[in-house]
């Protein structure tokens with residue numbers, strides 16, 4: 001038998017732990033996402049740092065490059081100045097060098113050479129002031145302050161940036177030229193900011209950065225840019241010195257192209273995390289469904305188990321080999337064997353009746369081959385304690401889920417008690433029949449004796465008359481003789497008739513049940529015994545109760561009981577004076593029973609006799625048979641009634657017969 005344990009409630013701490021475990025996947029997933037986000041952020045941060053470092057390096061490189069460029073130009077201007085101020089008119093070679101200095105790559109757009117007093121001597125490309133002889137004309141063409149400063153300190157000086165026609169800005173470098181400890185003149189190089197900053201930069205630099213020159217007020221005066229979004233966070237500003245004068249260089253990195261691989265990787269990680277969350281949720285939902293199903297299943301199996309245990313019908317299953325595979329509690333209770341002792345056993349079973357092994361085997365084989373009869377098969381078994389166990393077995397094929405026969409399922413009904421009751425009733429009926437037969441035979445014998453006595457006596461006397469005639473040798477009148485013989489024959493026929501009537505009576509002795517009015521039955525019975533009572537000088541007092549529903553019984557048998565009880569009552573009062581001999585017979589209704597009571601005023605029944613009163617052949621009378629009360633009680637029980645007695649207050653005994661009324665309870 002399967003054991004199902006009742007689901008026990010988990011303690012509170014276990015429930016808390018389970019809830020915590022349920023949230024663990026989400027928590028770890030959230031932490032994982034945070035870690036991924038931090039990683040991405042850090043990578044970007046490293047990227048930004050690296051870009052900034054690159055920017056700074058590039059900017060430093062650019063600054064050095066510009067400075068180097070300006071310094072080199074200063075040297076070239078110094079060299080060319082020396083030749084310009086050597087006294088001779090400039091040779092074509094000098095012109096060529098001037099021209100080479102003025103190419104766009106160097107940023108120089110004009111070179112002027114002025115005398116120490118500021119007068120412009122010459123310029124390339126030519127400058128209008130160079131044709132003027134006025135000393136201040138040259139000075140006006142260049143930045144005066146720078147000119148003065150350069151002349152006084154004897155070192156190259158840069159002038160401030162200034163706008164020129166066309167929107168561009170220029171600045172100058174004043175390079176003093178020395179000749180024997182005195183300033184011989186000044187070579188002024190005019191730089192175009194745009195040319196210098198923009199065109200000087202290598203392509204890769206301008207690909208990465210936007211370079212702009214701002215004046216002291218922060219206005220942009222030159223720029224190299226292309227149409228591309230700028231990265232605000234990656235910008236660098238540094239003083240543009242030389243030329244100085246508040247000029248600054250602003251370098252801003254272009255926004256780099258979005259790098260799709262990390263973006264896609266990040267997106268796929270988020271997507272995967274989403275899928276994980278979804279799958280965890282699905283899994284949990286499925287788990288919850290499963291748990292619900294499990295609980296329902298457990299409840300169902302507990303219910304089935306309870307049903308099984310409380311069932312009174314024994315159940316047992318056998319496989320196709322006849323091996324026991326299942327027994328329920330009722331079956332174990334019936335046989336007295338435990339499930340462990342029975343499961344797995346094959347025939348002969350320990351609960352088979354050892355005295356009927358062969359028969360039981362035959363039944364077993366029959367049931368296994370074709371099942372039991374629809375109305376069940378009766379089998380006698382033995383309990384473990386040796387008691388007889390009568391059962392009714394209903395066997396049916398056991399069909400498994402695949403529709404195949406897996407064995408046999410038997411329902412076993414304990415009918416021991418019913419069988420015993422049936423047997424008892426049968427024995428009682430047998431006894432009753434036997435007693436009835438005895439009574440009938442007795443009655444028959446007395447009736448026969450009494451009734452046959454008369455014809456036989458008549459036959460005997462006719463016979464004696466004839467014989468006397470024959471003995472006396474008197475002449476015999478044939479007619480008279482014939483008459484006598486006719487009389488003898490008539491008496492013989494009468495005797496035959498008597499015997500036939502008795503025979504008919506014997507044949508009619510089967511109980512014939514029908515609804516009866518007990519008062520009527522009682523009246524008839526009293527009618528049968530009245531003559532006897534009169535003869536015995538006994539007074540009969542009959543009190544009939546109010547009309548009541550009928551009783552289903554055999555009228556003759558009930559009459560027989562009443563006659564018997566009244567006769568016993570009269571017997572009990574034999575010793576009394578005739579005036580005191582009174583039998584009271586009453587009918588009454590008590591709930592669902594109708595009663596007839598017969599009271600006498602005799603000596604009563606001593607206790608030792610009372611115990612044996614109903615035993616067959618118990619009698620205290622010399623002529624008694626001792627069967628009367630025994631038969632009366634059997635008849636009462638046959639009618640589902642009772643026969644009892646009690647002591648009558650004031651002396652005597654009351655015998656009471658109760659019979660069930662054929663009516664629903666009042």
Ligand code: ADP
Pocket residue numbers: 568569572600602604605609613618619620621623624625626627628629630653
């Ligand atoms: P029987 O009448 O042939 O003796 P019964 O079975 O009718 O057989 O009675 C058994 C015995 O019960 C009687 O012999 C008698 O001793 C006792 N008995 C029966 N009825 C009465 C009664 N009314 N009063 C006293 N004794 C009784």
